[in-house]
Amino acid sequence: xxxxxxxxxxxxxxxxxxxxxxxxxxxxxxxxxxxxxxxxxxxxxxxxxxxxxxxxxxxxxxxxxxxxxxxxxxxxxxxxxxxxxxxxxxxxxxxxxxxxxxxxxxxxxxxxxxxxxxxxxxxxxxxxxxxxxxxxxxxxxxxxxxxxxxxxxxxxxxxxxxxxxxxxxxxxxxxxxxxxxxxxxxxxxxx
Numbered sequence: 001x002x003x004x005x006x007x008x009x010x011x012x013x014x015x016x017x018x019x020x021x022x023x024x025x026x027x028x029x030x031x032x033x034x035x036x037x038x039x040x041x042x043x044x045x046x047x048x049x050x051x052x053x054x055x056x057x058x059x060x061x062x063x064x065x066x067x068x069x070x071x072x073x074x075x076x077x078x079x080x081x082x083x084x085x086x087x088x089x090x091x092x093x094x095x096x097x098x099x100x101x102x103x104x105x106x107x108x109x110x111x112x113x114x115x116x117x118x119x120x121x122x123x124x125x126x127x128x129x130x131x132x133x134x135x136x137x138x139x140x141x142x143x144x145x146x147x148x149x150x151x152x153x154x155x156x157x158x159x160x161x162x163x164x165x166x167x168x169x170x171x172x173x174x175x176x177x178x179x180x181x182x183x184x185x186x187x188x189x190x191x
Contacts, residue, residue: 001040002028006066006131006182008041011073014048015105016041021056021065028064051079051105055094057115059126068182069128070098074160077106082130083113091115091126110159116146127170129156131180134163142181143167 003023010016023029023037032040034052041047056065063069070082081099084091095115102109116127127144129152139160143149149167157165168181 006068013076016047017051019065053098058090078108084115114148138164
């Protein structure tokens with residue numbers, strides 16, 4: 001099975017979330033069914049429940065819908081979903097569908113309602129706040145100078161109250177280069 005770190009998010013107690021757009025993409029696992037992938041995730045990672053969100057972000061051409069742009073567990077059975085406050089964009093309905101699927105599971109659901117879009121190098125780039133990185137005592141959150149940056153940082157602080165929330169202005173650069181903060185880092189849990 002082929003997947004990258006941004007393809008899954010886990011709650012540490014057996015719940016895993018991913019996107020169908022990513023793991024079922026023929027460029028990753030063309031010979032594997034959804035059931036076969038689920039079985040491998042259960043066997044190899046100890047997942048006892050898998051939340052199959054249908055979509056990543058509409059502009060995510062680099063990762064084919066990594067879940068780390070649209071969802072992140074912040075505690076056991078507590079997931080933060082990326083929302084979209086602009087009904088004129090495709091992401092508005094795609095992310096609403098993700099929420100409907102998540103609601104079918106026994107989860108506490110929180111949402112970041114704003115999905116910033118910036119221009120970088122002549123290209124329109126989404127900067128999902130959920131592509132953050134959890135470090136010892138802090139969470140590093142991508143920001144881009146959007147009017148909602150400070151409000152979202154405060155919101156994430158409410159979702160993850162035991163960590164300092166630090167905004168890192170990426171201005172679309174990292175996302176344009178093939179990954180946000182979470183994408184280009186690797187978490188190593190304490191054993």
